[in-house]
Amino acid sequence: MALRDIKPTRSELINLKRRIQLSERGYKILKMKRDGLILEFFKVLGQAKDSQNALNAAYARAEEMMAVANTVEGAIGVKSAAFSVKEVPQIGVKQKNIMGVVVPEIQGSSVTKPLVDRGYGVLGTSSTIDETASAFEDLVEQIIRSAEIETTMKRLLEEIEKTKRRVNALEFKVIPEQAEARDFIKMRLDEMEREELFRLKRIKARSQA
């Protein structure tokens, strides 16, 4: 706000004081929000680390089981069993709110299936295939969990950045500028008051002479 654009009036001063009060209140609230979001972020970060480790472990296990299945059953056996997967996992996305930030809540259905629902016959299918299927089901579940946590983390981070920018803008730009304008108006009003007093004194002196 350029000082030359400011009208040095009393009403403007009152308005400005109100705006400063509002900005300071907003600043405090946003600062609290930022701190709260940072706390939440660290909580989610802990979960994300665990989830990332679990995802890596699930991926390694699934790969290992696939290698074992290919060794024991051959690619043909694995492929034949894979053909029986008719129902693909479904993903449902809901929303939840963390301190005003909308984050996804991802739910997967038909990911883990009991043996009889996997599609292939119970007889003649080896345990290696079952264990590989289980390992990949775990992997898909872990991917869903990680996706939820990582998206939450990203959204929180974006919101923290946004709030931080607002807090900084209020602290280093808006409030100082408003204070400067308030001081300027005050100074101009004082000056005007002094000029008025001086003028009145001059008139009085002239009329007495």
Place this chain on the structure above:
Amino acid sequence: MDQGYINARVRGMYRTLLGPDALRNLILVPDLDAMISELQKTPYREELETSCVRRSSVVCIEDALRRHLARVYSKILAMFDDQRESREARYVRIFLNRWDVHNLKTILRGKSIRSSPEEIREALVPAGTLDEATLVELLKQNDVRQVIDLLATWNIDYAKALTPNIDEWSRSGQLLVLEHALDRYYFQYARDAVRGRQPEAFALQELVGTEIDVTNLKTVITFIRDGIDLEDGERFLLEGGGELTTEVLSGMVSDGNLGKAGERLEGTRFISLRPLLTEAQNSGRFSPVMKELDWHLIRAGASLFRRDPLSITVVIGFLYRFLIEVTNIRIIARCRDAGLSDEELEAELIHV
């Protein structure tokens, strides 16, 4: 039928199987390309040349093994062409039928998820009694029902197992119904085919009984692992096992604990599995015990080669030994591809 002549031919084929030294050479090769070069010095050369044009490394080896397996089994089956209905031909078909069951299951599975015929074809092993031309025609059908209809039209025996179950499959949408019917049919055919009082019939009755026992034990272990109730699972237990009756197996499922279930194997040839069952219960890893069961059956089958030099058991024993060879080569290739150590590889190999 001149069984002596067939046995002589099969013994000749047995001599072409890779011996321990050849297998050792394959294990010692540094990579898959060297393994392919090594295999090209063996009877697998022809199939490798065809497969390696289109595929590379481990996929090429697996494809070549599949083709070679199909060629050798077709050759054995062709030896019985003039005596298709003989007892010996029936015995051979018991063994080869398992490939038919595998192929039919794969086609039904592929059709149920509308996979392309080319994709399904890659998972087939035309080593059974259904030849490649029949399988290709089945692949051309649009859905599961049409596949079963074609089997019925051509009067192929498997239609007898599938047709009565079409309604249940339509209602439930579960392919398991049809697969289970195929498995039951396979075992029923095997039991019927080995009836008789000839010495070789006794040997094969024992083998089929062992196969049923092994299949039932694997089913029981799966039920205990997944906590499936006896009521839901009893229909999956097969009758006609050599040593394990349905009562024993049901009792094992009711125990709900592998360690406890193992006690019921007392007095049977499967008692050696008891420590493995307890270990599986504690560790939650069931594949070692399943592998041991598979090996048990394979060893029983392979031992037939030396049982009676004049009977069909030589041919059946050879089929098992050849399967062991193909499986071992595949294991070596896959272990090399996955970068497993020599010790891990050695543990996976099947030794007779």
